[in-house]
Ligand code: FES
């Protein structure tokens with residue numbers, strides 16, 4: 001068996017020797033270097049664009065919106081984001097012009113010879129300003145999208161409540177900060193366009209390019225190069241860069257490379273949605289939730305992009321992994337004149353998780369209950385019903401993860417009065433916990449509509465080759481797909497190859513997002529492998545007079561007699577029949593129903609579950625918070641590759657530590673002013689706590705070998721666990737992250 | 750780049766490359782430089798202020814060394830110069846005359862991973878892999894100077910190398926494993 005083993009990373013050798021080719025490592029003959037000219041104002045109109053008459057423009061390719069052969073929008077949900085601004089400017093860093101030159105340096109110099117003048121209008125920069133409605137920048141009310149999730153009767157619930165607790169929580173922007181900046185190379189063809197680069201979703205780009213250039217499916221080819229991290233940041237924005245590079249290449253008739261430097265990448269690309277989340281919770285004397293009213297506000301930025309789906313996930317996760325029969329969740333994403341916010345690991349869930357876990361603690365404190373008891377009383381268990389009315393029928397690891405990290409006795413021994421917690425160095429110790437869940441795959445009817453496809457082909461050598469548009473972005477796609485196929489076919493992992501994601505060679509498996517690659521696409525890959533196996537079994541049976549054929553451990557036997565190896569039979573098949581390929585597509589497990597109108601039903605086919613204990617030290621003089629240890633248990637169904645799965649949990653947890661205590665974007669009039677690694681601080685090895693990971697495997701009957709999603713769950717729980725550890729350490733309850741020394745000092749008065 | 754920092758870079762260059770005259774720097778005139786990369790003598794013709802990172806990636810086509818920030822913060826561009834790890838995005842190439850440089854491409858021998866690379870592979874220390882060349886270089890420099898580092902010493906040694914994927918746990922494990930195997 002390969003599944004469950006720590007099979008070595010498929011592309012590990014290339015990554016360890018420096019041989020792997022990332023987009024900036026590729027140079028093509030005749031290639032030009034592109035640059036994007038962006039707006040310096042958040043809101044207004046372009047008055048004039050002046051090209052310095054003393055500069056030699058003959059060497060420079062310049063493109064603006066008039067050069068777009070097709071539609072001037074980036075195709076996504078609403079198609080409202082222009083590829084290049086025409087006259088109206090809706091956010092700082094909005095792309096206006098594109099230039100290309102023989103070298104990066106020359107493009108930089110040329111850019112300095114362009115002057116853009118604007119007529120500025122007062123911008124809408126915050127959620128509050130958007131709601132005030134003094135200035136309308138979208139629709140009639142500045143609201144991109146709203147949702148309502150209602151269950152039971154909240155008013156009645158509040159009447160039954162012994163205590164009602166209110167809370168307001170604020171969460172910030174967060175930058176994905178993949179270490180490889182975004183970039184693309186476009187190669188123009190005869191009525192065709194090929195783009196390669198750093199990306200999560202080749203078929204998103206494929207679609208965007210078709211709209212921009214009015215080309216057909218076959219005329220556009222998108223190829224993923226080795227990608228240095230994504231975390232959501234390379235979900236939607238690469239379509240913009242790809243289309244920009246392609247437009248320049250189209251105009252120049254030469255390949256064009258467009259690679260951002262770090263400053264541009266941070267300033268211009270999407271961030272995690274900041275938000276304001278309000279809770280009003282009714283509980284019985286014993287601590288049981290009887291009414292919950294939650295209002296979510298996310299700042300979507302200047303264009304719709306992915307905000308509706310981020311908001312939807314936020315709304316569905318807003319109550320947390322808790323039972324409550326009377327719920328009313330309202331959610332709105334508003335428009336502001338800031339760069340569009342978008343996908344970032346967790347996708348709306350980390351924001352609401354911070355809020356519901358802080359609120360849970362507030363409720364406990366009000367009732368003089370402890371952190372453990374309040375969660376145990378209300379925890380969702382198998383058979384329970386969620387806020388959208390989904391009955392949890394399978395793979396519910398809630399209690400398992402909770403009990404794995406929360407040892408009551410130890411937890412309360414460590415937790416005590418803040419007053420006598422200081423150690424010899426004067427640092428205050430604190431411990432806190434969080435409990436959370438994450439739905440894997442697209443929300444609601446998304447997967448049923450998407451019908452993700454994947455295939456298995458047989459190579460001339462008789463090896464299996466996975467054909468899927470799912471990308472490897474560091475999370476281990478190539479390795480786990482090989483493991484799944486190896487076991488389905490009974491062959492070794494080394495006998496499985498994975499095709500490069502290239503839209504001319506692999507089907508659309510849907511985007512590499514939403515913790516869906518293993519659980520959803522992995523399942524489809526497994527089904528395709530099963531199809532291949534059936535074809536080979538029938539082939540052998542036919543040739544051996546309807547013999548009873550079996551495929552065991554990579555060898556075929558007929559009527560109990562050993563025949564030949566998998567690769568020999570596969571080659572024989574190719575010799576006689578020419579080609580062997582099988583495709584499969586995804587269908588939801590039976591009984592999964594979702595109603596988009598009422599926002600009720602099975603929001604996800606299954607949830608992954610997590611619990612976390614964070615330990616911190618707070619310096620009472622500087623108010624600096626150091627996270628010293630994180631212990632977490634996560635139920636992911638089945639770890640196809642435990643080392644890779646633990647790597648996901650550790651990495652996601654540290655990003656969440658950054659979200660909780662370090663990472664803060666500083667804005668000035670709609671523009672990020674700390675768009676550098678010197679002043680946007682992500683955790684280094686010295687900021688990283690010891691992380692102890694416990695993987696719980698409550699198998700999901702409809703996942704590949706029982707697997708569920710793991711990618712995003714780890715991002716959800718750390719911020720509240722740390723905030724509650726800080727509360728334990730210093731006795732101050734924070735309602736806003738990151739918990740920087742400045743912020744904590746203010747809270748502490 | 751603001752004017753002040755241009756001037757300061759030029760004055761740094763004057764200090765490290767005393768045979769330069771101002772006009773060389775201003776005219777971006779190329780100069781011949783000889784150094785050894787991964788055991789091989791190389792000669793390049795490059796403007797003195799060219800970043801070592803670009804000289805490696807563009808002139809020598811050694812693209813294993815990466816750029817994550819261009820300002821000395823991420824360590825993706827780390828190389829070993831005369832036994833010490835440094836950020837090649839901050840080093841002008843004129844400083845490299847006669848230097849002995851090791852990049853990630855110089856670690857494996859005859860297609861065989863060195864023990865550090867092997868440990869990274871086995872421990873799952875490389876995910877997206879973009880920080881990996883720099884991490885390996887920082888770790889190599891550490892182990893060359895300190896054969897049995899503690900976990901804290903390892904953390905210290907890689908503190909200038911950012912990784913956004915791993916949470917550092919498996920990187921530290923791998924360096925520990927390589928050290929104990931040596
Ligand atoms: S690229 Fe040199 S330190 Fe980041």
Ligand code: FES
Pocket residue numbers: 179228229474874875876877878879880881911912913914915
């Ligand atoms: S492995 Fe991706 S940044 Fe380190």
